[in-house]
Amino acid sequence: MENLTKLGLNPAWLLAQLVNFVLLFLILRAVAFKPILNMLDTRKKKIQESLEYADKVKRDAENQQKEFERKLEETRKQNQAAVAAASGVAEKEREAILAQARADARKLVEQAKEQIEYERKQMQAQVRDEVVRLSLAAAQKVLSQQLDEKAHRQLVNDFLAQADQLGSRN
């Protein structure tokens, strides 16, 4: 203890320094530590919230971007489908028109053929009648004495049947 006193140990001063420390501690705690710790906590929370908010905003933006792209894609597909559908309809229409035209043409051709056939037949009949009449007249003149009317007609008809066969062969 003697030596400590030599080193300057003094109970009064020691007590004074203890009081100093306690005083400083109380003042600093009230003035600095508590408010600053509160502020640090508040700031930490705020920063965390801000970061979370930023994240959320970023996520939202990304989602919106995706949504937008999805819609864009959808629209593009719809357009393509519409175009495809439209072109399909047009194609069908074209086909239909073509078919119609073909059918019409065929019909016309057939009608024409029928007409031709009819006219041919008519012509044939006329020609046959004419031939019959001419040949009758000719034959009457040549063979008027040798054959009676009945045998004559039989002869001519045979001949005509042959001619018919020939004609149908044509």
Place this chain on the structure above:
Amino acid sequence: MSSRNKVWFVALVFIGIAIAQKQIFPFEAPAVSASVAVKPETLFKIGGFEISNTLLTSWLAMIVLVLVATLATRKLKLVPSGLQNAFEMIIEALLNLAESVAGARGRKFFPVAATIFLFVLTSNLLGLIPGFGPIGLYALEEGHQPPKGIVTFDIPQIFFAEEAEKGATPLLAPFFRSPSTDINFPLALALISVTLTQIFGVQALGFFGYVGKFINVGKMGKFFGGLLRGKAKVGDFLYGLLDIFVGLIELVSEIGKILSFTFRLFGNVFAGEVVLLIMSFLFLALPLIFYPLELFVGVIQGFVFCVLTLAFMAIATTPHAGEEQH
């Protein structure tokens, strides 16, 4: 400039200063008997209470600290700037330190540790302000002569001011002196640190849980219990002896903490002041080299005091691992 050239440059500047000093001041250094007394000097008395220069400096440090803290936290803003920013940085660094040393309990220990750090740091740095040493009162004992233009500076005087006072040389009592060079200041801090450590320990572990670290008779009790029932183990006796011994060592180390805290801070700062003083007597610009060193010591000692306090508190509040194992 290469580092070698820099060294030469600095050396030349020093030599130049030394020559200039002799030219400008061709006379001997002024009559000041600078003394380094271990005991702080009493400046005046208020109602029987002696006000020492170290006490005055601690008050100054307190005023500075409270002033800075008040200014820094006057208008706390969420986005800090200026003084608030700087002060918050220090506080946050200390808080991080406390939490890294003591984990979740760091917040509880933080105010004490931070106060210790700031107080020690401020008073150490204040003590290094040029002019603190040489401006003061001549503490003239009755019948002593005022100084007569000769510097007396003998080494023994540095260490024992009382003996110096017995001599004829009057002593200069600076107005301000670093509180850490007064053993009462580090001792007060050490007492507070160690006492609070015990209180936190008891709070965390309960009275018996904490005291059980020092008086560990569990194994011994088991041995004697076994002795009564007739099946005592020698191992229990040996372990019991060891536990009691370890407990005693722990007890001594608690007291040792007070001493080590006190004399670490006191010794470092006191030695620093002595070194600066001696250097300034040897050579005008020589303290320049030691000044940064002493600044560093001043900061480091505050830091060490703070960290050790935190560490001891963390250890004191950690349950004794040994008790759970057996």
